[in-house]
Amino acid sequence: MNYQWNWSLLLDEPYAGWLLAGLGWTVALSVVGWVIALPLGTAIGIARTSSSRWLRVLSGFYVSVFRNIPLLLQMFVWFFVVPELLPDRLGLWFKRDLPNPEFWTAALALAFYTSGRLAELFRAGLQAVPRGQVMAADATGMSRPQALRHVIMPQALRIILPPLTSEFLSIVKNSSLALTIGVLELTAQSRQIENFTFHGFEAFGAATAFYMLVALILNLVMVSLRRTLTLPVAV
Amino acid sequence: MPDLSFIARNASFLFDGLLLSLTLTAAGVIGGLAVGIALVLVRLFTGVVGNCVVDAYVFVFRAIPLILVIFWFYFMVPLILGRPVGAWTSAIVAFTLFEGAYYSEILRAGLKSVRAGQMHAALAGGMNRAQALRYVIFPQAITAMIPIFLTQAIILFQDTSLVFVVSLHDFLTATTIIANRDGRLVETYASACLVYYLICLAATAGVDRLKRTFAR
Numbered sequence: 001m002n003y004q005w006n007w008s009l010l011l012d013e014p015y016a017g018w019l020l021a022g023l024g025w026t027v028a029l030s031v032v033g034w035v036i037a038l039p040l041g042t043a044i045g046i047a048r049t050s051s052s053r054w055l056r057v058l059s060g061f062y063v064s065v066f067r068n069i070p071l072l073l074q075m076f077v078w079f080f081v082v083p084e085l086l087p088d089r090l091g092l093w094f095k096r097d098l099p100n101p102e103f104w105t106a107a108l109a110l111a112f113y114t115s116g117r118l119a120e121l122f123r124a125g126l127q128a129v130p131r132g133q134v135m136a137a138d139a140t141g142m143s144r145p146q147a148l149r150h151v152i153m154p155q156a157l158r159i160i161l162p163p164l165t166s167e168f169l170s171i172v173k174n175s176s177l178a179l180t181i182g183v184l185e186l187t188a189q190s191r192q193i194e195n196f197t198f199h200g201f202e203a204f205g206a207a208t209a210f211y212m213l214v215a216l217i218l219n220l221v222m223v224s225l226r227r228t229l230t231l232p233v234a235v
Numbered sequence: 236m237p238d239l240s241f242i243a244r245n246a247s248f249l250f251d252g253l254l255l256s257l258t259l260t261a262a263g264v265i266g267g268l269a270v271g272i273a274l275v276l277v278r279l280f281t282g283v284v285g286n287c288v289v290d291a292y293v294f295v296f297r298a299i300p301l302i303l304v305i306f307w308f309y310f311m312v313p314l315i316l317g318r319p320v321g322a323w324t325s326a327i328v329a330f331t332l333f334e335g336a337y338y339s340e341i342l343r344a345g346l347k348s349v350r351a352g353q354m355h356a357a358l359a360g361g362m363n364r365a366q367a368l369r370y371v372i373f374p375q376a377i378t379a380m381i382p383i384f385l386t387q388a389i390i391l392f393q394d395t396s397l398v399f400v401v402s403l404h405d406f407l408t409a410t411t412i413i414a415n416r417d418g419r420l421v422e423t424y425a426s427a428c429l430v431y432y433l434i435c436l437a438a439t440a441g442v443d444r445l446k447r448t449f450a451r
Contacts (some may be wrong), residue, residue: 003314069428070393073407075426080420087293169298176300180399187303200310208299208307213296 006199010206015193022189029103029175029185033110034168038169040115045122046148059119066116072177074150075109106178114171121163125156158229165222172214186210242426245364252409259395259405263330264388271336275342280370289339296336300427301397305329315388322401330391337387345380346372378449385442389435417421 009015014142047059053093066074079102083094098104129152137147157164177186242249272294277285296304308329313319349372357367396407404412407427414423 064436065432066268068393068432069440070396070407070431072396072399073410073424073427073431075405076411077424080414081424084421173300174297176302177304177397187300187306190303191306194306194310200307200314204303204307207303208295211299211303212295215294 003201005201007202009199010193010202011199015197015203018184018189018193019186019206019210020034022184022186023208024186025178026172026175026187027031027104027182029110029170029178029183030127030168033114033171033175036107036111037114037118037171040111041118044115044119045126047121048123049126051144063116066113071109071113072180075106075177075181076111078109079105079115079125086149098126102178102182106175106181106183110171110174110178113174114167116172117167118164121160121167122156125160126152128159129155158231161226161229165218165225169215169218173211221235237427239422241413241417241419242423245417247405248413249409252404252406255342255403256392256395256400256405256407259326259330259398259403260392261389262327263334263395264384264390266327266331267334267338268384270331271338271342274335275346276341278339279364285324286387293336297332297340301329301333304333304401305397305401308332322398322403326398326401326403330395334387334391338384341380341387345376345383348379349375382442382446382449383437385445389438389442391434391439393396393431 010019024174044059044062047055048063050056050059082089082105085091086094094101133151133155134147137151142150175185176187178185179191184192186207190203193203197203240276278289305326308325309322310323312328330385347370353371353375358364362370384390395405399408399411402408410423410427414420417423421431
């Protein structure tokens with residue numbers, strides 16, 4: 001193998017700037033997607049465990065749609081198809097006037113895809129809380145929403161904390177799919193540097209290091225969150 | 236009723252794409268299982284150093300996006316071999332090594348799910364470690380692992396669409412080509428969604444059934 005190493009090119013302009021901009025877009029996509037996906041996924045997850053049959057069927061369909069279609073295809077649908085189906089004025093605004101349409105489309109696609117996965121996670125967490133807890137809440141005269149808010153959810157959240165952090169890592173990784181509709185996030189930038197310089201090892205190495213850093217930080221956050229949230233009595 | 240005859244006209248092109256997606260999935264599952272088994276054997280039989288190496292392997296592959304893995308190998312495999320090998324080979328190498336990390340974790344969890352007493356009993360009964368794994372642990376672990384393997388294969392089937400970035404003509408890429416050429420974005424993408432949805436839904440239902448059979 002014949003390869004001229006040149007790690008310092010990563011510090012040269014414009015490549016260093018490209019990488020940092022890419023990291024910025026990756027973080028922005030992940031955070032915006034997460035902020036939408038978390039409340040949505042929680043609501044759908046609660047609906048999945050609802051006593052109403054209609055709510056269960058509808059939320060089950062929602063989850064199955066977003067989980068059984070590849071994220072890349074979902075992204076294309078949001079980008080190419082949805083603006084066509086919107087009412088004329090709104091569609092036009094989407095295509096012409098919305099600043100950074102690629103970014104917002106990708107963030108929406110990520111958000112809905114992730115919400116389906118989070119819904120399953122919340123359903124599993126809610127069902128993992130022992131039944132006696134629900135009955136006890138009932139017996140003390142709490143309404144269902146009160147029981148959910150004060151008794152069930154606090155325990156379910158503790159149960160699903162580890163997979164919840166790995167879901168956040170997933171959204172960070174999945175944000176790389178935004179490159180297919182033209183968002184210059186981290187992976188796209190490293191690809192672009194490889195294209196310009198033919199130094200793929202350094203370019204992809206830098207992106208790999210950034211993603212690993214994110215994974216390490218998330219791991220630390222989870223461990224410390226877990227320590228502070230653990231209840232004195234085992235759940 | 237929208238006119239869908241253009242999809243019928245392109246059926247063989249789309250079908251070839253679907254075949255490529257399924258082939259990639261099969262290759263990824265078989266290759267990934269082989270790598271996964273190798274990694275678990277390293278864990279079981281080589282002590283601390285081997286464990287650390289496997290930990291690092293799994294951590295790296297699970298921390299970075301699959302697209303980046305595909306780029307790595309698309310660019311690196313030709314460099315190492317000294318000649319161009321094309322998108323197909325590098326995609327298979329990428330899927331094999333990437334899935335290997337996930338499969339090794341599934342295998343490990345499956346083996347861990349067998350209670351420790353089983354191993355102790357087998358060892359006390361005069362078996363060595365390899366025999367105990369082969370005759371006592373593995374047969375019990377396998378029913379816990381198979382449904383998760385298959386679920387992972389369904390996820391992989393969806394992930395094969397990412398070969399779009401190296402222009403392999405899988406089902407999704409074939410769809411985008413037709414959508415752009417015929418200018419029928421809505422119908423083409425909607426049909427593709429339906430195909431993926433039905434395949435994955437049917438596969439998931441199959442896995443659920445298998446799980447219930449095992450649970451009995």
